[in-house]
Amino acid sequence: MSATAPRISREERIAEILQAARELFSDKGYEQSSMAEIAARVGVVEGTIYKYFESKRELLLSVLTHWYEGMFGDYAEDLNGIHGARARLQFLIWRHLRTLRDNPDFCRLTFNEFRVEKDYHGSKLQGLNKRYTELLVQVLEEGMQSGQIRNDLPASLLRDMIYGGIEHHAWPYLCGHGKLDIDAIAEQITGLLWQGIPTQNLHTETQRLTELATRLEQKLDSAS
Amino acid sequence: MSATAPRISREERIAEILQAARELFSDKGYEQSSMAEIAARVGVVEGTIYKYFESKRELLLSVLTHWYEGMFGDYAEDLNGIHGARARLQFLIWRHLRTLRDNPDFCRLTFNEFRVEKDYHGSKLQGLNKRYTELLVQVLEEGMQSGQIRNDLPASLLRDMIYGGIEHHAWPYLCGHGKLDIDAIAEQITGLLWQGIPTQNLHTETQRLTELATRLEQKLDSAS
DNA sequence: TCATTTAAGTGAGTCTAACTCACTTTATAC
């Protein structure tokens, strides 16, 4: 009765398992998904999965890692066509939001399982995430060097405020509640940051101009 | 051989269980803690815990809820003694950071288990969290009404940027890596926000004064 | 073409930990 699964290559089978696991994890979450169900979807038996993945947790990390690698895509390339710190910053924020909007289930999974310290710290996934967020840090530091962005705040803090803020803000949407207007939010966040980020300071700038005006007025008075 | 546990009142037993569960969850995390070990610490048998808590998950939510209720304390009261939107904002940021710094294990647990959508949305815990973050929203909205804070950004977005940013930034510390200089960070975050938040806009203000200076200069030139 | 080897696939079984329930025991009320 039990039809045995057709034999295919290691690579194909791994791809199938990753695909099925990704769908199930995204759909039901990590804890709620069972290895048995993943196996059933692939059309093999549980033991087969353990031929390719040491544990359920390793399978999850593989799923996340594969997705991450695919997602990088042309981020850096797209960025090349955009000039000016503000525009580049807004692009990265918008692009991040777009990823969240287009893959809510998967991003929820990622955020949920990302941090579980035990196996995340020092993992390949952490490396990928670091590489991903490093793009933003670079943009910020370029902006600091070119004088467009104030340099009295660590870029890492700004990075955390941006990604942390976005994650928090998008969470209800990722859980299926409400909409995510990515254009408006990208605009708002950039607008918020931008007035905080520029090198120029409101007070010194105002002071400079006030002094200038006063000087002119004195000249005017003495001339008349 | 098996000494039976001394009989104590329902309330006392619940308090004991909550205490033991809190310690164990904080120490080892939710998944890594077993009901058997919690029971052993209290000195009862597993079944006893189920007399008072329907499930492990409900026990966790109770632990978190109890801590939250205790933590509110005199937040609102302290806030009464502080005036000015900036100072009030900085206080709330600093106070939040202080809580993270003083309870890293517990806060890590909270952040890890908070979001698991299934039982969080609509729970008592969500209500408490909402009440907690509402304090910040109120401070922001007061600031908007008094003209100290720009009102073209939703307060909820600012709230998310602040709490999300802090959570992200503190995460390594909560996991035992590095320090958390709460005074410096509170100062930096407030500094970042404050230049973004004021009603006055750097660009329009600068522009206005530049025009004024130019006008005066022209007058001066034509007079001489 | 057939024997040998390799590796994909199997499924029964182990183990752990959450959860259940019929029962026992202690304290309190009358």
Place this chain on the structure above:
DNA sequence: GTATAAAGTGAGTTAGACTCACTTAAATGA
């Protein structure tokens, strides 16, 4: 003192991650 309510028990059930000795299809090589 007996009845009763409630605290506590512990042997069991169940679910799901993980193991391993085994089977069998395919590839290899004479």
